Amino acid sequence: MTNGSLLVTESQLGRKAQAGPIHRRSLLKELRARGVRITSQRRAVIEIIQEVPRHLDAAELLRLAREREPEIDRATIYRTISLLKHQGLIDELDLMHIEGEKHYYEVKTSKDHCHLACLRCGAIFEYTSPAFEELRKEIAKQGSFQIAVVRLEVGGICKKCSAAAGVAGKRPS
């Protein structure tokens, strides 16, 4: 019986996970090796994506980037995200939120995993499971569809929120 593991990143709560060194400083090197120009703005954004253990959306990325590059503009954030996506170095998540969806970005990892998004507090958890990989293989096998991306997203209520059920579920933003 396959059992999955729940772990790692708790997001949107402003709490740091306990370290989470994802890929070290590989992205900058990788980009340089590919002949991509490294500007101070790009460096800031990339370092943040690598260093911050939370899942970030564009707005938060902008906020954090401005701590290092005060003049950086929204447009540059989006352009850098786009660059990294097209270079295949980050993945875009599209997770449920309180009424609506939000786009988050994470460094592309080797591991297949899916995301559990708490619809109450917005926390994001990662979940890996043999069953997930199996399903992915199964769809691939069936042949009449060439898979490029598989995204599995789960929305629900996290442990903390269901424990504190009713007790003012205020998100610490």
Add this chain to the structure above:
Amino acid sequence: MTNGSLLVTESQLGRKAQAGPIHRRSLLKELRARGVRITSQRRAVIEIIQEVPRHLDAAELLRLAREREPEIDRATIYRTISLLKHQGLIDELDLMHIEGEKHYYEVKTSKDHCHLACLRCGAIFEYTSPAFEELRKEIAKQGSFQIAVVRLEVGGICKKCSAAAGVAGKRPS
């Protein structure tokens, strides 16, 4: 070994699937039973969602609704969608598209299924698999997260497009 079935709805190509009577005229009855006021606009939108076998987005829903209710407004479409979502009668899909995502709506079915979206022509296929349900159960079992929604979305290239690869993949809109 689990093998899934690929089938049913081909969308966005303007082709009709071969019948697809989903729930008959249950939505209107259900709403009336719940004390929801049925206006001519709501009736139009609801009937369209039930009768059209394709997956519809808000814009297309508006277009189709205007064939019956020429004065109906975007806002009413969104309000009706919102109503049906909150009543738990339809599901919102968030499928990959050519660069970006689109929101589609479908009558909530009993069957768990996921969606395969062709990134080239936009066609949408439904896919059911024991492995999918198994995965869902597995996540539920693990206990520390109360699941409300599970969405599995696959992006890739459909058979037709990969066959016609390179041959002007124009979408018939």
Add this chain to the structure above:
DNA sequence: TCTCCAGTTGATACCCGATAACAACTGAGG
């Protein structure tokens, strides 16, 4: 170390899906 220019940036304006506010309208219970 200096020059130079293709590639990048910030500013501005804009696009588009979606929502808020509000007066006019209407479904359906009495």
Add this chain to the structure above:
DNA sequence: CCTCAGTTGTTATCGGGTATCAACTGGAGA
């Protein structure tokens, strides 16, 4: 047929994301 709470269309607005373009700069070559 009355009535009014709930719904509608209109208009304005919001927010994420993108196009444009002149000014700027990383980094390859001299």
